[in-house]
Amino acid sequence: MIRPAAGADLTSLELLWCDYRVEAADGRLADPLDWRRWIMPRIAAGDVRVGLVDRMVTAYVAWQRLSARAGTTDRQLSILELYVHPTGRGRRIGSGLLARAIDAARQRGCSEVLLESNVRDEAVQALACPFGFHLRDDVLVLPLRLG
Numbered sequence: 001m002i003r004p005a006a007g008a009d010l011t012s013l014e015l016l017w018c019d020y021r022v023e024a025a026d027g028r029l030a031d032p033l034d035w036r037r038w039i040m041p042r043i044a045a046g047d048v049r050v051g052l053v054d055r056m057v058t059a060y061v062a063w064q065r066l067s068a069r070a071g072t073t074d075r076q077l078s079i080l081e082l083y084v085h086p087t088g089r090g091r092r093i094g095s096g097l098l099a100r101a102i103d104a105a106r107q108r109g110c111s112e113v114l115l116e117s118n119v120r121d122e123a124v125q126a127l128a129c130p131f132g133f134h135l136r137d138d139v140l141v142l143p144l145r146l147g
């Protein structure tokens with residue numbers, strides 16, 4: 001089951017984030033307090049989904065819509081964290097979370113979805129490429145047709 005994250009999920013999410021940071025080698029935020037300050041507005045904005053196995057929060061995705069680049073109206077949705085705990089893998093939860101992020105990008109009129117962490121990882125590519133993502137420099141990019 002996948003549902004929007006709520007404030008009450010914060011402790012479970014933080015435990016997952018600790019594992020995510022190590023496994024995805026994502027050093028963007030190191031301090032749990034900084035991470036909480038970053039994730040709480042994302043939860044409030046509806047930009048975080050959680051995946052449950054046996055009612056336990058076992059996976060999550062967090063995205064952020066980026067402002068249009070100077071001189072363009074193009075908006076991008078960046079998936080900043082996507083993680084399925086090893087105990088929940090192989091049940092298509094990662095695919096489900098990725099699909100939710102792509103739906104959100106379409107609803108918000110974004111022209112691209114970006115996946116920026118651990119993109120050289122075999123499992124991440126095997127997950128993302130069937131959705132149409134391709135590697136551009138060090139980012140997996142999914143172009144969306146608008147309209």
Ligand SMILES: CC(C)(COP(=O)(O)OP(=O)(O)OC[C@H]1O[C@@H](n2cnc3c(N)ncnc32)[C@H](O)[C@@H]1OP(=O)(O)O)[C@@H](O)C(=O)NCCC(=O)NCCS
Nearest residue numbers: 024082083084089090091092093094095117118123126127
């Ligand atoms: C990548 C990740 C999210 C996949 O989660 P998952 O729930 O196990 O993925 P799914 O069950 O939805 O798999 C979907 C497809 O991806 C591919 N895939 C997933 N894991 C794979 C692996 N370890 N090796 C090869 N292919 C894999 C398979 O093709 C699978 O399709 P199938 O079910 O028909 O075999 C998970 O391994 C993970 O959290 N990795 C560490 C976090 C990370 O690096 N995140 C970076 C992005 S921000």
